[in-house]
Amino acid sequence: xxxxxNKRLKVTEFDFDEVKANLKTFLSSQEEFKDYDFExxxxxxxxxxxxxNTHYLGFNMNMLANEMFLDxxxxxxxxxxxxxxxxYEVTSSRAPIATVNIxxxxxxxxxxxxxxxxxxxxxxxxxxxxxxxSDITSSNTGTSVxxxxxxxxxxxxxxxxxxxxxxxxxxxxxxxxxxxxxSTLTVKVQNSSTDTTTTTFTRATDITxxxxxxxxxYLQETDGGYFEVYFGDGTVSKAIEDGNIITLQYVVTNRTLxxxxxxxSAPSSIDGITNITVTTVSNATGGALPETINSIKLNAPLxxxxxxxAVTVDDYKTYTKKLFPNTQAVSVWGxxxxxxxxxxxxxxxxxxxxVFISIKSTTGENLTTEQKSSLxxxxxxxxxxxxxxxxxxxETTFIILNTSFQYDSTSTTSTKDxxxxxxxTTISTFNDSDLKEFNGVFRHSKLLGLIDDTDTxxxxxxxxxxxxxxFTPVSGSSSYDxxxxxxxxxxxxxxxxxxxxxxxxxxxxxxxDTATEYxxxxxxxxxxxxxxxxxxxxxxxxxxxxxxxxxxxxxxSTGSLNITAVSNVDGVSSTKIRITALPKSNDVVPVRNQILxxxxxxxxxxxxxxxxxxxxxxxxxxxxxTTTTTTVSTSxxxxxxxxx
Numbered sequence: 001x002x003x004x005x006n007k008r009l010k011v012t013e014f015d016f017d018e019v020k021a022n023l024k025t026f027l028s029s030q031e032e033f034k035d036y037d038f039e040x041x042x043x044x045x046x047x048x049x050x051x052x053n054t055h056y057l058g059f060n061m062n063m064l065a066n067e068m069f070l071d072x073x074x075x076x077x078x079x080x081x082x083x084x085x086x087x088y089e090v091t092s093s094r095a096p097i098a099t100v101n102i103x104x105x106x107x108x109x110x111x112x113x114x115x116x117x118x119x120x121x122x123x124x125x126x127x128x129x130x131x132x133x134s135d136i137t138s139s140n141t142g143t144s145v146x147x148x149x150x151x152x153x154x155x156x157x158x159x160x161x162x163x164x165x166x167x168x169x170x171x172x173x174x175x176x177x178x179x180x181x182x183s184t185l186t187v188k189v190q191n192s193s194t195d196t197t198t199t200t201f202t203r204a205t206d207i208t209x210x211x212x213x214x215x216x217x218y219l220q221e222t223d224g225g226y227f228e229v230y231f232g233d234g235t236v237s238k239a240i241e242d243g244n245i246i247t248l249q250y251v252v253t254n255r256t257l258x259x260x261x262x263x264x265s266a267p268s269s270i271d272g273i274t275n276i277t278v279t280t281v282s283n284a285t286g287g288a289l290p291e292t293i294n295s296i297k298l299n300a301p302l303x304x305x306x307x308x309x310a311v312t313v314d315d316y317k318t319y320t321k322k323l324f325p326n327t328q329a330v331s332v333w334g335x336x337x338x339x340x341x342x343x344x345x346x347x348x349x350x351x352x353x354x355v356f357i358s359i360k361s362t363t364g365e366n367l368t369t370e371q372k373s374s375l376x377x378x379x380x381x382x383x384x385x386x387x388x389x390x391x392x393x394x395e396t397t398f399i400i401l402n403t404s405f406q407y408d409s410t411s412t413t414s415t416k417d418x419x420x421x422x423x424x425t426t427i428s429t430f431n432d433s434d435l436k437e438f439n440g441v442f443r444h445s446k447l448l449g450l451i452d453d454t455d456t457x458x459x460x461x462x463x464x465x466x467x468x469x470x471f472t473p474v475s476g477s478s479s480y481d482x483x484x485x486x487x488x489x490x491x492x493x494x495x496x497x498x499x500x501x502x503x504x505x506x507x508x509x510x511x512x513d514t515a516t517e518y519x520x521x522x523x524x525x526x527x528x529x530x531x532x533x534x535x536x537x538x539x540x541x542x543x544x545x546x547x548x549x550x551x552x553x554x555x556x557s558t559g560s561l562n563i564t565a566v567s568n569v570d571g572v573s574s575t576k577i578r579i580t581a582l583p584k585s586n587d588v589v590p591v592r593n594q595i596l597x598x599x600x601x602x603x604x605x606x607x608x609x610x611x612x613x614x615x616x617x618x619x620x621x622x623x624x625x626t627t628t629t630t631t632v633s634t635s636x637x638x639x640x641x642x643x644x
Contacts, residue, residue: 019058020051070297079296080221088300090221091325092182095153095253096287098130098280099370100264102147105275111145112137113270115186115249116157119278121261128258130284131157133184133251145273149281149370153184154261155253163193164244177252178225178290187217187229190245201231205381206308210237225290256287259363282368285361288325295321310382313355316389320357323378324371329360331394331438333592340392340593355383358392358438358593366393397484398468398599399435399442399588400580401427403451405461406610412457416607419455423605426454431598442596444586459610465586468599470576473508473563479547480561484554485591487584495524500539502582503528503549503556506574507567510542517567518542520579522549528558554581570601 024047066072070082080090100119104111117132130152138147158180162173175185187201204216214237222228229248231240240246261284266276291299302318310316316332332355339351357375359367367375372391379389407419414422430447434440444465451461471482489495489502496502501522508518516532521539523529528547531539547558556579566577590596 016051016055019054020047023047023050070300073297074293076225076293077223079293083296083300084220086300086304088296088303089219089322090296091288091291091322092221092227093179093253093255093290094183094286094288094325095155095181095251096130096256096258096261096284097154098152098261098264098284099282099368100150100152101279101281102150102266102270103277103279104145104147104270104273105143105277106140106145106273107143108140108145108273110137110139111271111273113147113150117270118157118267119152119264121258121264121284123258123261126257128154128254128261129156130154130258130261130264131251133157133186133249152264153181153251153253154258154284154287155179155181155251158250158252160248160250162246162248164240164242164246166242172222173229173246173248174222175227175229175248175250179252179255180227181251181253182219182227184251185219185229186249188247188249189215189240190247192243193245204237207236212236213238253287255289256362258284259287260284282370285363285365285368285371286326288362291325308382309384310379311384315382316355316357316379319379319382320359320375324359324367324375326362327359328362329437329595331358331593332356338592340390353386354388354390356390356392356592358394360394360436360438360595367391392593394438394593394595395469395483396595396597397486397588397590398597399603400466400468400599401447401463401603402466403427403461403463403603403605405451405605405607406459407455407457407607408459409457409609412455414455414457416609419458420605420607422454423451423458423461423607424600426450427598427603427605428600431600435596435598438590438593438595440590440596442588465583465588466580467583467588468578468580468602470578472576473561473566477560477562480558482556482579484556484581484583485594486554486588488549488551488554489582489584490524490551493525497523497525501529501549503579505579506569506577508563508577509565509567511562512564514565520546526551528556551584554583556581 063074067075067078070079070086073079073082083090102113113132113136115132115134119130121128121130132150133153136147136150138145158175158177160174160176162171165171175182185203187203188198189201190196190198199215201215201217204210204214204218210216210232212232212235214232216232216237218230218232220228220230229246231237233239262280264278264280266278268274270276299318299321302314303322305314310319313332313334317330320330320332321327335351335354335356337350339349339354340356361367375391376389383389403423405419405423407416412419427447430450434446435442442465444463448461448463451463452458467484467486469482469484471480473480501524503520503522505520509516510518510530518530518532521529521531523544526549527545528549529541530543530546531541533539545559546561547556549556563577566574568574569576569578588596
């Protein structure tokens with residue numbers, strides 16, 4: 001007897017319509033239900049119910065299966081749990097940290113500034129509080145008691161107290177706000193209400209070094225982003241006993257809102273002293289949101305693979321993100337791959353025994369000297385003894401674009417200006433998605449394709465590329481190296497010498513000559529020149545050998561210059577000089593600590609109607625249209641040049 005295939009259920013389909021159709025097919029093959037109308041009878045309601053139930057069950061089973069694995073988990077609680085099994089500690093919110101010097105005018109021998117001492121600041125009319133997180137004692141230096149290089153954390157200093165009770169099976173030692181910064185956490189255990197002996201517990205890092213008496217605590221994230229403190233069992237680290245009083249002290253922060261705070265007001269008194277002076281050493285930086293789900297998924301396996309040591313480049317990347325949560329991007333290279341000099345940047349000369357780390361902060365600012373020093377210290381437990389980490393500032397090379405597009409006016413209702421605006425958005429999106437990272441390569445052909453695809457009416461585009469970098473003059477006579485790390489356009493010796501070569505710059509003044517504004521260009525033969533510009537646009541050269549230009553490597557080196565002032569850049573007061581150059585290739589590749597970013601302010605987009613396109617459709621063209629150029633900003637301090 002032949003087998004009726006309609007009796008076989010299709011168990012792999014969970015969509016509602018497919019499940020219902022499957023059930024109908026199955027039931028219609030049964031002898032008992034042949035007389036039923038599965039579309040018009042009450043049986044249809046039953047089938048809907050069964051299909052919905054099957055769909056829900058299938059969905060829940062799929063979700064359950066997904067949550068079982070770190071790669072596919074979607075719920076934060078699941079991701080955090082998987083990370084914990086790998087020994088990974090999720091990063092909490094981080095408070096902005098500022099460094100201040102504090103002086104108390106007094107003749108007292110010593111004074112103590114207690115934890116929780118609050119300093120106030122204001123950003124855009126909003127007041128914020130910065131606090132100390134430990135007691136600090138200092139001695140008199142004659143007429144005052146100084147507290148130097150004190151770290152203050154933005155937020156409220158919170159104290160939470162628990163009494164251990166093993167009979168309460170639901171007792172948990174929680175930080176009571178999900179904005180708590182766990183890096184500021186202090187855990188103290190008092191023996192009892194009658195025995196005030198107190199022990200400060202430290203955070204456990206390596207359980208292989210622990211004994212039954214080790215006074216350490218453990219930390220984990222729980223539901224809702226709250227963090228929980230827990231302790232050992234008496235075998236692996238010291239256990240908590242009934243009656244012990246657990247005190248948790250920490251900062252609850254507003255996260256990123258107070259980044260950049262630079263001026264602080266003292267409290268009314270410190271240890272009874274009211275004459276207080278506060279001086280800012282470094283502005284507030286480091287405020288950050290809790291670690292994201294994607295970050296946990298990426299870093300937890302890498303942290304596990306590192307096994308508590310930093311040896312490979314990937315190890316250093318992992319621990320950099322862990323130790324400095326404000327890391328947006330990081331580049332690491334070993335000294336054997338090249339050295340780094342603050343004046344020349346990356347060189348090919350090996351420097352063994354060092355690992356170079358360049359960090360792009362989420363705040364957009366370079367790490368302070370103190371942050372670099374703290375990070376190097378934080379690497380100590382993980383690094384190989386013979387290797388010294390060196391923190392290197394990232395260098396941004398700007399890409400200046402000049403886009404000219406043609407479009408078919410008969411196939412769109414958009415104006416040239418509207419199309420130009422759409423293209424500007426395309427360029428901005430490309431800037432965010434493909435660049436602004438250490439490994440973000442500027443691919444010219446890819447951008448051209450994206451521009452053409454912006455609107456069906458756009459037929460083609462021509463986009464030229466110019467590179468730009470900034471450097472900051474120092475006081476007195478000094479030489480400067482500006483390294484683009486990409487070859488310059490120089491088809492032959494003396495190329496475009498009469499028109500300024502392929503270099504241009506914003507203005508500056510020399511040797512206190514406030515009457516003359518000078519600029520840089522080149523002679524196409526490897527010489528950097530300094531000139532002034534007349535009202536008629538004629539260049540008068542002050543120095544035709546002011547430095548050298550290495551077209552092959554992209555290195556510009558100045559001779560000794562005494563730059564006393566700089567002109568506005570893009571109409572805004574500046575302390576820097578921008579120098580631009582034409583690249584040999586339209587593809588620009590970053591090197592190690594170099595980051596590429598499109599200069600949206602100085603990039604231009606212009607459009608015109610394509611006459612051939614409209615004529616080919618049988619239209620009479622009386623004008624090909626005028627070019628519309630959209631420029632966000634221009635600089636009066638930058639002369640007209642082939643490099644712009």
